[in-house]
Each structure stands twice: as structure tokens, then as C-alpha cells.
Amino acid sequence: MKVSTPLDSGSAPATVIGDVTDRMCPSRGILEHVTSRWGVLVLIALRERGYRFSELRRAVAGVSEKMLAQTLQTLERDGFVHREAHPVIPPRVDYSLTPLGEQAAGLVGRLGRWVERALPAVEAARRAYDSR
Amino acid sequence: MKVSTPLDSGSAPATVIGDVTDRMCPSRGILEHVTSRWGVLVLIALRERGYRFSELRRAVAGVSEKMLAQTLQTLERDGFVHREAHPVIPPRVDYSLTPLGEQAAGLVGRLGRWVERALPAVEAARRAYDSR
Incomplete structure (x- = not known):
């Protein structure tokens, strides 16, 4: 997972984006569900x-x-x-x-x-x- | 599989289009390969x-x-x-x-x-x- 913090870090929350090439990232499991x-x-x-x-x-x-x-x-x-x-x-x-x-x-x-x-x-x- | 024969059936070959919802269609196997x-x-x-x-x-x-x-x-x-x-x-x-x-x-x-x-x-x- 990559956590992208906005440059203008006011009240905007950090955005979590998955990485399916990372074996520990839960997005890989989601990809497996939709492609099962x-x-x-x-x-x-x-x-x-x-x-x-x-x-x-x-x-x-x-x-x-x-x-x-x-x-x-x-x-x-x-x-x-x-x-x-x-x-x-x-x-x-x-x-x-x-x-x-x-x-x-x-x-x-x-x-x-x-x-x-x-x-x-x-x-x-x-x-x-x-x-x- | 659906075989669509062109209306103007001159020399144009019939087009074979797969159907992944058909359990006998080989396209289902291809879909499984690219989504494995x-x-x-x-x-x-x-x-x-x-x-x-x-x-x-x-x-x-x-x-x-x-x-x-x-x-x-x-x-x-x-x-x-x-x-x-x-x-x-x-x-x-x-x-x-x-x-x-x-x-x-x-x-x-x-x-x-x-x-x-x-x-x-x-x-x-x-x-x-x-x-x-």
C-alpha cells in the first residue's frame, strides 16, 4: 500500500492506494475475488x-x-x-x-x-x- | 459460441465469437487464463x-x-x-x-x-x- 498525503496537508485525509504487485497488500485479495x-x-x-x-x-x-x-x-x-x-x-x-x-x-x-x-x-x- | 454469417455471404468468412456464459465455449478457458x-x-x-x-x-x-x-x-x-x-x-x-x-x-x-x-x-x- 502507498499512503499519499496531499501536499497541502490541511484537513484533507491521506489517501490509501493499494498495490496489487505487493504480496502483502489487501488489494491483491480483492483482485482475486473479482477475477475468480x-x-x-x-x-x-x-x-x-x-x-x-x-x-x-x-x-x-x-x-x-x-x-x-x-x-x-x-x-x-x-x-x-x-x-x-x-x-x-x-x-x-x-x-x-x-x-x-x-x-x-x-x-x-x-x-x-x-x-x-x-x-x-x-x-x-x-x-x-x-x-x- | 455464436457463428455469425455475414448477410452478404460472398467470400467473407463467418465470424466466430465466443460466449463466456456458455460452459462449453473455449472462451471461458481463455478468460480463466488471463484472470488466473x-x-x-x-x-x-x-x-x-x-x-x-x-x-x-x-x-x-x-x-x-x-x-x-x-x-x-x-x-x-x-x-x-x-x-x-x-x-x-x-x-x-x-x-x-x-x-x-x-x-x-x-x-x-x-x-x-x-x-x-x-x-x-x-x-x-x-x-x-x-x-x-
């Missing part, structure tokens, strides 16, 4: 709209119930996902992005779209590599 | 300049020799990293980004910088969550 296998796909899915747990599990094809619950809890604790439990019968829980989560999901979504478009180039590179 | 724990940090480090293996290991603090070698090989096969072995004594191997890798690293780097700046907000969210 299921974290990425949950953020991308929630960009569309809020989801109930079971809907989200279908949208993020392949995730187990346990891994989805764990991923959502991690993203909720980090302030990226809002969990809303409705006191109805049967119980209903909705998940949506917070404003902070929308920013993260926007950047992750751009990366996802880029990868989708890079697919033919990557497959060509793999064929070249494998035939060496 | 060490893949992210290797891409971010290589944005600065080319590195020799041992230098890169210091730049990506915390990575084991084995994991770094495996990460570099995966990124090389995907066409993101260029590996150049120099026939000198002692042997020297340089790693750098390909043009495709620069695009990936640019997007991953933006996400990394955003996370570094989001650190205070995430830590505040965690304190609120833990005190509930």
Missing part, C-alpha cells in the same frame, strides 16, 4: 439485472450451489453485491450489484467481451504452438 | 517491459518457480506472451507481450488499478459486513 472463476461470471451476469439465487445459478452455467453461495458472500462482504432477503413464503432472496460492484463488473465485462472476440486469434496461436 | 491468480500479475508486470524469468519472478512477488513457468507457458500458447531464448552462456530467456497480449494486459491493468483505488471502499464495506 465464478466471481467474473457472477459480475457479468448481474450487469444485466438483479437475479434470484436459482436464476443466477442457471445464468452462470456450471457453478455448484455451494460455490455460488460462497462467491456471492465474498462479493457481498467486499461491497460489490447487494443481498435482499424478502420476508415471503416461500423465502426469496435477490442479488444485485451495488454502485461499486457496477464499476467492477463494467471492467470485468469489457475483459470478457474482449476475450470472446479474441477467441479465433487465440485458437490460431494454440494451433501454431502445438504444431511446433 | 498469477496470469493477472504476469500480464500487469509485462506491460512495463520485457523480463527475464528470474526478474519476472521478483516482479510478481510470491509466485513459485513452478507456477510462474506454468503460467508463462499457458499465456505463450494462447498467443499473449512471446518467449525468446537467446543462445548464450549462461542461457537467457526473455518474456514479452505480443500485440494480442498487450490488449489483454491493458484491460487487466485497468481492472488492477481500479481495485487499488477501490481498496478503502472495500475495506469499509467489510467492516460494515463484519459488524452486522
